[in-house]
Each structure stands twice: as structure tokens, then as C-alpha cells.
Amino acid sequence: MARGANGASKQPTMWDVASLAGVSQASVSLVLNDAGRGRVSDATRERILDAVRELDYRTNAFAKSLRSGESGLIGFVSDEVASAPFAGRLLKGAQELAWETGHVILSVDSFGDDALEEAAIDMMRSYRVRGVVYGSMYHRVLRLPAALQDIPAVVLNAREADGKVPSFFPDEERGGYTATRHLLDAGHTRVAMINIQPPDSDLPAGIGRMAGYRRALEEAGVEFDERLVRYGGGVVEDGLALTRDLMAGPAAPTAIFCGNDRTAWGAYRALEALGLRIPDDCSIVGFDDQETLAPYLDPGLTTVALPFEQMARSALDTLLGTRPDEVSDHPIECSLVPRGSVASAKVHE
Amino acid sequence: MARGANGASKQPTMWDVASLAGVSQASVSLVLNDAGRGRVSDATRERILDAVRELDYRTNAFAKSLRSGESGLIGFVSDEVASAPFAGRLLKGAQELAWETGHVILSVDSFGDDALEEAAIDMMRSYRVRGVVYGSMYHRVLRLPAALQDIPAVVLNAREADGKVPSFFPDEERGGYTATRHLLDAGHTRVAMINIQPPDSDLPAGIGRMAGYRRALEEAGVEFDERLVRYGGGVVEDGLALTRDLMAGPAAPTAIFCGNDRTAWGAYRALEALGLRIPDDCSIVGFDDQETLAPYLDPGLTTVALPFEQMARSALDTLLGTRPDEVSDHPIECSLVPRGSVASAKVHE
DNA sequence: CAGCACGAGTTATACGAATGACGCCAGGGT
DNA sequence: ACCCTGGCGTCATTCGTATAACTCGTGCTG
Numbered sequence: 001m002a003r004g005a006n007g008a009s010k011q012p013t014m015w016d017v018a019s020l021a022g023v024s025q026a027s028v029s030l031v032l033n034d035a036g037r038g039r040v041s042d043a044t045r046e047r048i049l050d051a052v053r054e055l056d057y058r059t060n061a062f063a064k065s066l067r068s069g070e071s072g073l074i075g076f077v078s079d080e081v082a083s084a085p086f087a088g089r090l091l092k093g094a095q096e097l098a099w100e101t102g103h104v105i106l107s108v109d110s111f112g113d114d115a116l117e118e119a120a121i122d123m124m125r126s127y128r129v130r131g132v133v134y135g136s137m138y139h140r141v142l143r144l145p146a147a148l149q150d151i152p153a154v155v156l157n158a159r160e161a162d163g164k165v166p167s168f169f170p171d172e173e174r175g176g177y178t179a180t181r182h183l184l185d186a187g188h189t190r191v192a193m194i195n196i197q198p199p200d201s202d203l204p205a206g207i208g209r210m211a212g213y214r215r216a217l218e219e220a221g222v223e224f225d226e227r228l229v230r231y232g233g234g235v236v237e238d239g240l241a242l243t244r245d246l247m248a249g250p251a252a253p254t255a256i257f258c259g260n261d262r263t264a265w266g267a268y269r270a271l272e273a274l275g276l277r278i279p280d281d282c283s284i285v286g287f288d289d290q291e292t293l294a295p296y297l298d299p300g301l302t303t304v305a306l307p308f309e310q311m312a313r314s315a316l317d318t319l320l321g322t323r324p325d326e327v328s329d330h331p332i333e334c335s336l337v338p339r340g341s342v343a344s345a346k347v348h349e
Numbered sequence: 350m351a352r353g354a355n356g357a358s359k360q361p362t363m364w365d366v367a368s369l370a371g372v373s374q375a376s377v378s379l380v381l382n383d384a385g386r387g388r389v390s391d392a393t394r395e396r397i398l399d400a401v402r403e404l405d406y407r408t409n410a411f412a413k414s415l416r417s418g419e420s421g422l423i424g425f426v427s428d429e430v431a432s433a434p435f436a437g438r439l440l441k442g443a444q445e446l447a448w449e450t451g452h453v454i455l456s457v458d459s460f461g462d463d464a465l466e467e468a469a470i471d472m473m474r475s476y477r478v479r480g481v482v483y484g485s486m487y488h489r490v491l492r493l494p495a496a497l498q499d500i501p502a503v504v505l506n507a508r509e510a511d512g513k514v515p516s517f518f519p520d521e522e523r524g525g526y527t528a529t530r531h532l533l534d535a536g537h538t539r540v541a542m543i544n545i546q547p548p549d550s551d552l553p554a555g556i557g558r559m560a561g562y563r564r565a566l567e568e569a570g571v572e573f574d575e576r577l578v579r580y581g582g583g584v585v586e587d588g589l590a591l592t593r594d595l596m597a598g599p600a601a602p603t604a605i606f607c608g609n610d611r612t613a614w615g616a617y618r619a620l621e622a623l624g625l626r627i628p629d630d631c632s633i634v635g636f637d638d639q640e641t642l643a644p645y646l647d648p649g650l651t652t653v654a655l656p657f658e659q660m661a662r663s664a665l666d667t668l669l670g671t672r673p674d675e676v677s678d679h680p681i682e683c684s685l686v687p688r689g690s691v692a693s694a695k696v697h698e
Numbered sequence: 699c700a701g702c703a704c705g706a707g708t709t710a711t712a713c714g715a716a717t718g719a720c721g722c723c724a725g726g727g728t
Numbered sequence: 729a730c731c732c733t734g735g736c737g738t739c740a741t742t743c744g745t746a747t748a749a750c751t752c753g754t755g756c757t758g
Contacts, residue, residue: 010418011477013744024708029746039706061475062420063744066411066713069359085641088436095458099465104472107456109444116448123453126410128360236645262645269647292434292641296585296611298618362714373738378716385717388736412714415743702757709750720739727732 012055021051028052032059065128074098074316075124075132076107077117077148084137085292086308090156093312094133101320103130114145121147131319133312134158139169139204154315157308159204159329168315168330172205175304175334176212179257179285182302182336184220187345188255188283191217194242194267196234196259209259209287228253232263239266247274247282254345255283261290264301264341279343289337300339307332361404370400377401381408414477423447423665424473424481425456426466426497433486434641435657439506442661443482450669452479463494470496480668482661483507488518488553503664506657508553508678517664517679521554524653524683525561528606528634531651531685533569536694537604537632540566543591543616545583545608558608558636577602581612588615596623596631603694604632610639613650613690628692638686649688656681 014032018025023044031040031048040048051057065071076094078087091107098105106124110117124132125147132148136158144153144160155167183191193213197206210229217224227249232238239258243266246253258264264286268278276282278299286294286303294301311332318330363381367374372393379385380397389397400406414420425443427436440456447454455473459466473481480501485491491507493514504516532540542562546555559578566573576598581587588607592615595602607613613635617627625631627648635643635652643650660681667679 015744025745026708026710026747027706029744030707033746035747038704041706044706058471058475060415060477060744061472062411062415062477063713064746066409066415066715066743067745067747069713071411084437085434088433088440091437091440091456092458095456096460099457099469104455104457104476106453107440107444108448108453109441111445120448122407123410126407127453128409128411236647265645290641292639296614298585364714374715375717375738375740376736378714379737382716385737387734390736393736409714412743413716415714415745416716418743700758702755704754704756706753707751709748711746711748713745714743716742718739718741721737723735725733728730 011060012057013060014057016055017048017051017057020055021047023048069128071128071130072103073106073124073127073129074103074319075121075127075129076105076135077120077124077132078107078109078135078137079112079117080109080137085290086306087137089308090135090312093309094135094156094316096309097313097316103320117145118147121145125151133315133319135312139172141202141204152319154319156311156315163328166315166318166328166330168311168318168332169204170306170311170334171331172208172334173212173215174331175287176209176257177216178212178334178336179209179287179304180213180216181220182338182342183255183257183283183285184216184222186255186283186342188253189222189345190225190228190251190253190255191222192228192230192246192253192256194230194232194239194246194256194258194263196232196238196263198231198233206259213257225251227251232259234260234263236262236266236269239263239268240270241266243267243270244274247271247276253282255285255342258284258286261286261288261293261301261303264303265293265297268297268301279341283342283345285342287334294337294339297341299341302339302341303337304334305337307334360409361406362409363406365404366397366400366406369404370396372397418477420477420479421452422455422473422476422478423452423668424470424476424478425454425484426469426473426481427456427458427484427486428461428466429458429486434639435655436486438657439484439661442658443484443505443665445658446662446665452669466494467496470494474500482664482668484661488521490551490553501668503668505660505664512677515664515667515677515679517660517667517681518553519655519660519683520680521557521683522561522564523680524636525558525606526565527561527683527685528558528636528653529562529565530569531687531691532604532606532632532634533565533571535604535632535691537602538571538694539574539577539600539602539604540571541577541579541595541602541605543579543581543588543595543605543607543612545581545587545612547580547582555608562606574600576600581608583609583612585611585615585618588612588617589619590615592616592619593623596620596625602631604634604691607633607635610635610637610642610650610652613652614642614646617646617650628690632691632694634691636683643686643688646690648690651688651690652686653683654686656683 014025014028018028031045108120131152135156140158141161142158153165159167195206230242286301289303289305294303363374363377367377380394457469484505485507489507502514508516544555579591635650638652638654643652
């Protein structure tokens with residue numbers, strides 16, 4: 001009789017569980033939420049749990065959220081991030097922390113389409129997300145979409161221009177410093193840099209990495225030498241051509257800091273073509289730690305890793321208010337990944 | 350007066366809209382859902398829509414889903430897929446089609462942890478997902494998690510062993526055929542293959558690509574020659590060593606089909622070291638179309654692309670029943686991406 | 699023995715939206 | 729005078745859960 005209501009219905013509800021266990025729906029709720037300490041006897045509690053198992057009952061998240069007003073959902077909006085090679089790592093970091101804190105990620109990629117992006121945010125608000133992580137495909141300075149102005153939001157892998165919400169992005173300057181410092185520490189004094197953007201570009205990556213390079217030189221008392229600096233576009237060919245150019249100059253460097261790994265790959269090629277060996281004849285440090293490239297170069301490329309997971313975790317952490325922060329800009333440290341492309345400067349140099 | 354209920358409340362509800370417009374909640378619902386044709390006059394309709402705009406009302410997805418029993422959510426469960434370099438592309442394809450059909454993706458990566466995976470699926474059932482896409486990190490044969498047995502599910506980038514649910518995976522055999530055929534069509538008759546797994550491995554990729562290679566040879570009337578086949582592990586070093594080995598043999602090939610792009614990269618290095626030029630002295634075809642590698646090799650690597658987006662779209666399409674299918678196995682075509690690493694065989698060869 | 703505290707539940711209601719079943723009024727046909 | 733039909737809306741209920749408020753019986757205290 002208690003099972004009378006069964007039949008062909010969809011998912012069992014608390015009422016089904018209650019009638020199977022011979023109690024009221026309220027009691028089921030109390031047991032399942034560990035609420036009302038001591039309001040249900042252990043015997044009853046067991047009967048209820050048995051019924052839950054027998055029916056394979058699982059709570060209806062919608063009813064629960066409707067009642068409670070909270071959803072356990074977190075929005076992740078991105079512009080084409082899901083297709084960039086490292087995209088997954090941002091999502092992964094966010095995912096991990098979300099899960100650890102009992103949340104789930106509702107992710108939508110706008111593929112750069114503003115209308116779609118707005119629709120996505122709208123949808124997320126319909127789902128009463130706890131907050132939205134706005135992830136960028138590359139490090140840039142951006143303006144927050146209007147739709148995100150009045151709900152909790154954080155910006156990931158970019159810097160929000162107006163300081164309205166916390167931003168999390170790689171500390172490019174410090175990364176550049178770390179890379180250069182690593183070469184200086186190995187005894188090199190003629191350290192070149194091949195940057196990945198023209199000098200007048202306003203992307204944080206190139207600007208920051210260059211600034212770090214200069215700070216490291218200055219700190220080490222090595223004079224900045226314009227002749228050791230080149231500007232490319234960040235692709236393999238640039239690395240190739242500019243390295244050739246550098247080595248042909250009057251004062252060839254003994255080490256090169258390449259603004260990214262692709263450029264470093266080009267440098268490898270150029271040096272190989274010139275019959276120079278890495279790291280003995282010239283040391284190289286890259287940037288980005290591209291997982292499909294850096295470890296496979298020969299020798300493995302010493303480079304600086306972008307902290308995707310860490311950025312994402314920090315961003316989510318702040319969004320969830322676990323760590324309510326005043327500061328809005330959060331540069332996250334990029335760490336050096338040593339492989340085989342750096343050697344000590346030759347003593348007789 | 351109509352606004353009396355405003356104050357510090359959270360999100361506006363249909364009642365708020367209704368009272369602002371001076372109608373009943375039911376009318377608001379009718380207008381917003383375009384239901385009850387002719388049950389609401391145009392004037393009233395306009396008043397309601399104005400109120401909606403003024404309050405920036407958006408429907409509560411939970412209430413709606415609770416009432417309707419449907420959620421518009423689709424689960425995406427993966428094992429570490431979110432961190433693999435191509436992961437995003439699977440998610441991207443799924444995402445696109447989901448969005449086009451008015452759904453949203455609830456994605457969780459289990460990072461290979463079975464308990465976590467089960468919890469994730471459980472959670473998805475709580476959210477009454479329409480179905481679950483179970484995505485694999487690499488093409489393999491897998492068993493469906495028990496928790497997915499009794500809800501709609503499809504397997505992506507893998508083949509489910511027991512034929513319980515539709516599976517979508519790359520058609521490796523045909524891909525191998527296409528690659529080899531491309532070389533044969535260019536006039537090559539001594540076409541080598543460097544596979545990416547030992548002969549006794551049971552991964553579909555290596556088996557299929559090899560089978561395709563043999564079928565193409567057979568179809569072209571070129572006899573299969575064991576001396577032109579090598580087995581590696583799919584990494585750069587293997588490509589390097591095995592290519593060197595192949596070229597040193599008594600009957601060096603004029604073209605090599607490499608089981609993946611990394612292997613092809615190794616082949617590039619070996620050939621370069623031997624002073625042979627690509628494609629003039631030896632043509633190369635790869636497999637995978639790794640976006641961070643294939644286009645940057647010099648010359649660009651002609652390769653076969655894995656159909657991530659297409660697989661994901663087809664999988665979702667089937668899951669949503671747009672195309673209710675009987676067949677459970679869906680090999681998806683891998684297409685050739687021509688770049689610069691293939692040339693016609695020299696006539697005097 | 700009145701009174702109270704406590705254990706072990708139950709009842710009733712709210713959350714926000716969708717919808718089948720009504721209500722009400724004006725006009726038209728007979 | 730009566731009924732019917734259409735147009736325009738409203739009422740009441742339902743979805744599944746959480747929880748404040750209440751009930752009911754016991755045992756204990758003063």
C-alpha cells in the first residue's frame with residue numbers, strides 16, 4: 001500500500017520515500033539534511049535511509065534551489081577560451097575548486113559574439129548562479145559587460161579596466177624578471193630579448209615581460225643594451241629571423257630570453273642552422289610553457305609557466321567570498337620551469 | 350502602490366511584474382510564454398512587457414523546471430579531458446550545439462577519479478539533466494559507468510564496449526586510408542609507416558591507422574612491405590630514431606606516413622639531419638593536426654585532422670534525439686589537411 | 699498533581715511559474 | 729427574454745522541498 005503511488009512515475013520524490021518508510025515527508029527532509037538534531041529517532045532514521053536506497057531517491061535540485069533561493073551553480077563565461085589550447089586549464093582550475101566547495105560550473109563560450117555573451121549571462125542569471133567567472137582567451141585589458149555589472153563577478157586571465165571587480169592575471173613583469181634573472185644567475189651578461197609584440201603594442205604580456213627583463217638587468221648592474229633587443233610577432237618565423245639577426249650582429253649574445261615558446265622554437269632553428277649548440281653556445285629561456293612544445297624541443301626548453309590553474313582557483317576563491325578581498329588586481333606568479341636550455345656562461349667569455 | 354512590494358527584495362518575480370502592470374501573475378506568464386493565443390489583449394501585453402523591462406525581470410529557471418519537469422541542462426562528464434590540449438574542442442562542439450538547441454552544459458571533470466565521477470553523475474541527475482555526454486580523453490574502448498546505465502547517455506571520443514549507448518569516435522581506419530592514399534596518389538610506391546603503438550597494443554588509434562594504411566596499399570596494388578613499417582610510442586624521439594632507421598635501410602622510402610604529428614616532427618628532424626629535404630626528398634603525412642605543431646613545422650605538415658567538433662555535435666544531436674538512431678557505433682570521418690610536406694614522387698624513381 | 703521539559707514526529711505553508719478550469723461581459727440570433 | 733459565442737482575464741492548483749509552528753505522550757520536579 002505504501003508503494004501504491006509508484007507505478008510508471010518518473011523520479012521518486014520525498015513523498016514516495018516517506019510513504020515507503022511510513023513517515024511524513026517532513027521527516028524525510030529532516031533526515032536527509034541532517035537537520036533537527038534529535039528530532040528523529042535512530043530507528044526511524046534507518047527506515048528512511050533504507051527507503052531512500054531502495055527507491056534510489058535523489059533530491060530534486062530545482063525544488064531545493066527554489067525553496068532555498070540558492071543554486072550551487074557558478075557561471076563561467078568565456079570568449080573562445082574553450083577552444084584555445086590552454087583553455088581547459090582555466091576551466092580545470094575553476095572546476096576543481098568549485099567542486100571542492102560543493103558547486104558546479106555552468107559554462108558557456110560566447111565565441112566572441114557579444115549578443116550571445118549577453119544571452120549567456122542572462123541565462124545564468126535565470127539559473128541564479130552564485131556568481132560569474134569571466135574568462136579571457138588571452139591576457140588583455142577589458143571592460144566588463146554591462147550584464148555583469150550587478151551580480152558577483154570576477155575577471156580571469158585579463159585585467160578589468162575600471163576596477164569594478166577583482167581581476168586575476170599572470171604577473172608578466174615578474175615572470176620576465178624571473179626568466180632574465182635565471183640567465184644572469186648563470187653568469188650571462190650579454191642577455192638578449194626577443195619580445196613578442198612591437199614596442200607600441202599595449203598588450204600586457206609583451207610590456208610586462210620586457211619590463212621584467214629590464215628590471216632584472218638593472219638589479220644585476222648590467223647595462224641595458226638596445227642592440228640586444230628585438231621585436232617580433234610571437235611566431236616561429238620571427239624567432240628564426242630575429243635570432244639570426246642577433247647572432248650576426250657585432251655583439252652576439254650568449255643567452256636569449258624569448259618572449260614566448262614559439263619564438264624560442266624559432267631561435268632553436270636559427271642556432272641549429274648556424275651550427276651553434278644549445279645550451280653550450282647559447283642559452284635560451286622561453287615563456288608560456290606550452291605543453292605540446294617546450295618539453296619536446298631538443299634540449300627541453302627552460303621556460304616560464306603561466307599559472308592557469310592557480311589563477312582560476314584564486315579567482316573562484318575570491319568570487320565565493322572565502323577570501324573577501326579589497327584589492328581588485330591580482331597578478332599571479334609565473335614560475336620557472338627548468339629544462340635543458342640554459343647553461344653557465346663560459347668563463348673565458 | 351503597485352510598486353509597494355518592491356523594497357529590498359532579491360530578484361523580481363512574476364507577481365512583482367503583475368502588480369506593476371496591474372494584472373494577474375497568470376497573465377504575465379501567458380504573455381512571457383506566448384501561450385494562450387488571444388487570451389491577452391495587445392494593450393495589456395504591452396503594459397506587461399513594459400513592466401518586465403522596468404523591473405529587469407528574468408524568469409526563475411528553477412521554478413520553471415520544477416513545474417515542467419525539464420531542465421534544459423545537459424551533463425558533460427569527462428576524465429581529465431578538460432586538461433588535455435584538445436579537450437576544449439570536444440567541449441566546444443558540444444557547447445555550440447547545446448546552445449543552438451536551447452540547452453546549457455553542466456560540465457564536470459572527474460580527473461580519473463571514479464568516486465568523483467559517480468558523485469558528479471549523481472549530481473547531474475539531481476539537476477535532472479536531459480542526458481549525459483561521457484567524454485574520453487583519448488580514443489579507447491570503455492565500459493559505461495553504472496550510474497549512467499539508466500539515463501540517456503552517449504559516449505564521446507571512445508567506443509562503449511557493450512553497445513548499450515551510442516558511441517562517437519574518430520574513424521581511424523579511414524583516416525589512415527586517406528593519409529596513405531594521398532601519398533599513393535602523389536605517385537609514391539615506397540610508402541613507409543611509423544605507427545604509434547607496438548603491434549600488440551589494443552588502442553584503436555594505432556590499429557585503425559595501420560589497417561587503413563594496408564587497405565590503401567592493397568587497393569592501389571602496392572604490395573605491403575614489412576621492411577617499411579616501424580613501431581614506436583608516438584613521441585618525437587621515436588619518430589627521429591625510426592626515420593633514421595628507415596632511411597638507412599636497403600630500400601629507403603620516398604614517403605612516410607607517421608602515426609601522429611609528434612612522430613612526424615621527429616621524422617622532420619631525422620631527415621634534416623640526414624640532409625634530406627621535405628617534401629622533395631621525402632614526403633611526410635602526419636595524424637592529429639595538432640594545432641600548436643603541424644602549422645609551424647617547416648614546411649607545414651600535411652596531416653589528418655581529428656574531428657572533435659563534429660564528433661561532439663553528432664553525439665549531442667543523437668543524445669537530444671533530434672536524430673534518433675539505431676546504430677550504436679558512429680565512426681566520424683577524419684579529413685586530410687594539406688600543407689606543404691607532400692610532393693609528387695620523382696619520375697625517375 | 700499541576701506544570702514543564704523533552705523526544706519524536708506531523709501539519710501547513712512558502713518558494714516562482716505554468717496551466718486547466720472558470721468568470722464576466724458584450725453582442726447576436728431566435 | 730433567453731441562450732450562445734468570443735474575447736479577455738483571473739483562480740486555484742501543481743511541481744518537490746525546507747522549515748516554523750504545532751501536537752502528543754512521558755517522565756520528572758516541586
